Amino acid sequence: MTSADTNPMILVVEDEPKIARLLVDYLQSLGGYRSHVIDRGDEVLAWQEAHRADLILLDLMLPGMDGIEVCKALRADSDVPIIMVTARVEEIDRLLGLELGADDYICKPFSPREVVARVRAVLRRHRMPAAAMPEGLEIDVDRFEARLNGVRLQLTPVEFALLRTLSDQPGRVFSRDQLMDAMYSDYRVVSDRAVDTHVKNLRRKLAEAAPGGEVIESVYGVGYRMHLPEA
Structure with missing residues (x-):
């Protein structure tokens, strides 16, 4: 196993290619994190079961299955750290509530540096x-x-x-x-x-x-x- 393989793996669930690419670039350059991108909500559970990300950046609006349903499904049998990403301000109270079990949320538009800082903080808390x-x-x-x-x-x-x-x-x-x-x-x-x-x-x-x-x-x-x- 190489040293790079020991770095945390971040699963980026985002259906906008430009945003996904930006997140991947900043996660690598500022945090040294490995990452994988999925652009559909209904593919997350199978991928996580097979590969086990250390943290999931989960967009709220996704094809196949929305982020809220994905988060609920993950929380049924996993404590993987989840940061919700949303452009819907009216959902913030719900995202912060105990019903979802998300660890944090970020509003679009966001600073990529802020995302990396939030990822670092959530990983630190969980470890x-x-x-x-x-x-x-x-x-x-x-x-x-x-x-x-x-x-x-x-x-x-x-x-x-x-x-x-x-x-x-x-x-x-x-x-x-x-x-x-x-x-x-x-x-x-x-x-x-x-x-x-x-x-x-x-x-x-x-x-x-x-x-x-x-x-x-x-x-x-x-x-x-x-x-x-x-x-």
């Missing part, structure tokens, strides 16, 4: 051992909720993304640039001061749930890392 989650912290991505020591945290979307990034790898030091990329999927340009402000606000909310402990630590000249006190 993280359950024991690696810092004690006392619970993050429910589907419900967009976080709790510390049983206390629900009232977080903004940016604060939620920041918390997820830090808690995925407790003890790891993240630079401000890395946190910026995690918080803003559209890769907007923001200042270091904006990152510090979001960290300050998140610290305050965590401190209210777990008084007396420094949950997010500053590493002088580098960035931030997470350390949660025991519940």
Whole structure:
């Protein structure tokens, strides 16, 4: 087996050839991922049974079988990570609901860089051992909720993304640039001061749930890392 064969395989289910080609190119160039393209929903189950993708990018509108039905069928016997891709804004609430079991969604038109970032994040979450989650912290991505020591945290979307990034790898030091990329999927340009402000606000909310402990630590000249006190 070559080293390339060990890279994650992404199944791209997309019936627009130009979009499919763009996704394949960016998945390879930015993530080093292998990929395979299917342009019909009714071919996904058989291919996945035979080849086992590590993650599926699943368009909502497909010939043969739509993405919602494909997702439901996959979830009947598989926990493969699924990112839904849709141009139908009215479906977003449904995609985020528990009824489908999708791990994330992306709206068209999208930035290919954002897609790769989302793929990387979802794969990281699925491969993280359950024991690696810092004690006392619970993050429910589907419900967009976080709790510390049983206390629900009232977080903004940016604060939620920041918390997820830090808690995925407790003890790891993240630079401000890395946190910026995690918080803003559209890769907007923001200042270091904006990152510090979001960290300050998140610290305050965590401190209210777990008084007396420094949950997010500053590493002088580098960035931030997470350390949660025991519940």
